Amino acid sequence: MASHDQPAFFSLARTLRAHRSFTAEPVSDDHVALILDAATRAPSAENRQPWHFVVVRDERRRAAIAGLMAGIWEGMAREWSRPRLDPALFDDVDRGFGGGLADAPLMVVVCGDTDLADRGVLASSIFPAVQNLLLGAHALGLGAVLTTIASTDPGPIGEIVAAPDSLRPMAVVPIGHPARVLGPSRRVAVGDKASLDTVGTPWPGAASS
């Protein structure tokens, strides 16, 4: 199927990127409402919808979240990540924690409601909603990035957004207008990540882009 015949979703999925630098242009409440509506359409185990999205616009709280993430990055994650990440990705992530993420005009702190879902299914019921949130932002021409570094210790981030103990912060998604145009994402070919019927039997199909 040629790309012009494909539903718009496939182009969005193909061009989704992790944005870590933003302009000062604000994001409207209407756009946030659309994004949150998309997020809350996600599937969840038993349809429990164990999510809570804290939209952080307050400058001091955003700065505190960015500072928290930068502190964890510089304190331990940076040197742990350096040999593990492709150098270009490392530089991007480093620039993000070094200031790019702090420029986002809003951050969504995604919490998992431990009263609504067992620990075992909490993440698998939350991250489909986060993916919808990322795609929703992208569909509106906004940039966003899924980060989980602040959730390594849910206490401090929970404190910043006044989350009760039952709400566990699981991700922070800075959203804004992209400051940079990013090229295509780099991914392993589908043929190397898919099989037909049994693992190792090559999947013969390839999508046309």
Ligand SMILES: Cc1cc2nc3c(=O)[nH]c(=O)nc-3n(C[C@H](O)[C@H](O)[C@H](O)COP(=O)(O)O)c2cc1C
């Ligand atoms: C579970 C998870 C955690 C992530 N945490 C971070 C993070 O803490 N900081 C960051 O800059 N990017 C984070 N990312 C974004 C990834 O680095 C990004 O999705 C990946 O490099 C692909 O980027 P691309 O879509 O632009 O190619 C995370 C992604 C996932 C799925």
